Amino acid sequence: MVVTDPQAPENAPLCAFVDSMVGPGWSAVDRSRRVGRKSIVWAVEGPGGERVYLKRHEERKLFERTRAAYERYIPALELPDDVEIPALLGIDETLGALVMTEIPGTVVAEGDLAPADLEAAYALAGRFVSRVHAVPLDADESSGWFAFWRQRLEQWLPLAEPAVDAETMAFTWAFATPDADEVEPPMVVTHGDCSPRNWIFRREAGRPVLGIIDWERAQPSMWIEDVWRMAYDFWHGRPELRAAWFRGYGREPSADEQRWLQRFSLAFGVGGIAWAVRQGDEDFVATNLKIIARVRADIG
DSSP: OOOOOTSGGGHHHHHHHHHHHHHHEEEEEEOSHHHSOOOEEEEETTTSSOEEEEOOSSHHHHHHHHHHIIIIIGGGGOOTTTTOOOOEEEEEEETTEEEOOOOEEEEETTTTOOOHHHHHHHHHHHHHHHHHHSSOOOGGGSOOOHHHHHHHHHHHHHTTTTTOOOOHHHHHHHHHHTTOOOOOOOOOOOOOOSSSGGGGEEETTTTTEEEEEETTTTTEOGGGGGTTHHHIIIITTTTHHHHHHHHHHOOOOOOOHHHHHHHHHHHHHHHHHHHHHHHHOOHHHHHHHHHHHHHHHHHO
């Protein structure tokens, strides 16, 4: 199923942008999402065999976050030798589109990696995230977490009310709201979507190498932002994967941080149902229902 046809007349400006990056005579395979957000992703092979990706974000803010990551966060990132990110080759401001190099390998969430390779991928991801969280922020950017969190709750949870039962909504609001005497955690640079869907694994001369893609959700947040997508989904029931990630990261969450991990997972599980219903994504509805049930079982 082709979501966007590179040869369609309406895509002529994108084709011209690709021409400017790799020259004429290229071919493309559509990699755009089949459901949900209407971003455009093409896997492009240039006339000389070079392989790049074009991405046009459907929301300007996602384009701006990606550009900010490449202009500000990534240059300050002390990247481990065995972790790679795509190089940014070009930006078209008018189109809100970028061309980046391809990272070879297998998408971890889609592949059938050997157990040792899977653990290696999780450990490398944890190490990568620890380096992202160490990127310096200005003092005014590292504070204000409670206000930012409240804003996100007020953005996401009301949208879920038509699709989620009243008891779950009430529980989520109560549990996700910080207590009056809680200490506000600091904010750090986060990738924002660092899960196995955005990890690309390969071995190079026997050495594990992990690629990390998709910086459109990069922003200052609490460090749990880069953990919650996995805790009750990708590594649920797989303690060896959880252990590998935190081994790479360098530490385990404290009791207070574990509570925040539950808050993230519950709030965005509920909010994710609203998004999935609007998009007609039944699989994502089911995933979020499982996450909510697992978090509530964990809370007790």
